[in-house]
Every structure is written in structure tokens, then in C-alpha cells.
Amino acid sequence: MPTPPRPIRPLWVILGFLLTGIGFVGLILPGFPGTVWFVLAAAAFARGDPRWxxxxxxxxxxxxxxxxxxAGRGMPLRAKWVACVCIVLAVSLSLPRIPVLVGQVTWVILGVVGVLYIVWRIPTKRAE
Structure with missing residues (x-):
């Protein structure tokens, strides 16, 4: 991965800290995933400062x-279950708050795509 210009690197570090903060919130709040934010934070830190x-x-x-x-080892089966259940719960609980039918259908489709992505595209990490 090419190194970004020097003036931009601090912005990547700042973004990395913001994403890390969101990731820690995800560890605390039930139903809010944290891992994806840490993966994004690591990518931002890699562009900004490898020490972070x-x-x-x-x-x-x-x-x-x-x-x-x-490394492409994927997620443990339990984590995949939790992620899928969280997506289903988030879509189900927020659906009545969307006033437009098109928005509701779009939201359901996004939820289904998210679950299918986790089930079919992310490998299941086997116990070591």
C-alpha cells in the first residue's frame, strides 16, 4: 500500500482514533458491532502511522x-450468530420508525444483504 503524503497522514491517525472509539462503544453496547470499526481503524492507522x-x-x-x-481466517461461529441476530434485531426494532414504505423495503433488503454477506462471504473460524 502506498504511503500517503505527509500532510494527510495525521488525518488518517485522527480517523483511526475516531474509529477505535466507535469500536470500543461497540464492545460496550449490546447489538452494536465493534469488530468492523477496529478493522477500519487498523486500516486508517496503517496509512497514518504504523506505530498506532x-x-x-x-x-x-x-x-x-x-x-x-x-488473514482471511474469518469469524468464530458464535460471533457470526451474534452479528446476524443483531442485524435482525436492529432492522426489526427500527422498521416501524421508518414512515415510508420504500424506506422500509430498502432497510429490510440492506439487513438481508448484511446477514447473507456474513453467512456466505465471511469464513467461519474453526476452534484451534
Missing amino acids: EAWLLSRPVIGQLVSDYR
């Missing part, structure tokens, strides 16, 4: 999740 990327990857649970994703 190394810091993120050295975190006990987070680093393993990001490393597994990057």
Missing part, C-alpha cells in the same frame, strides 16, 4: 479479531 496500528493490534481481544479478519 501496532498498538491496536497488540490489544488482547481486538488485535486477534483484526488479525484473523486480515
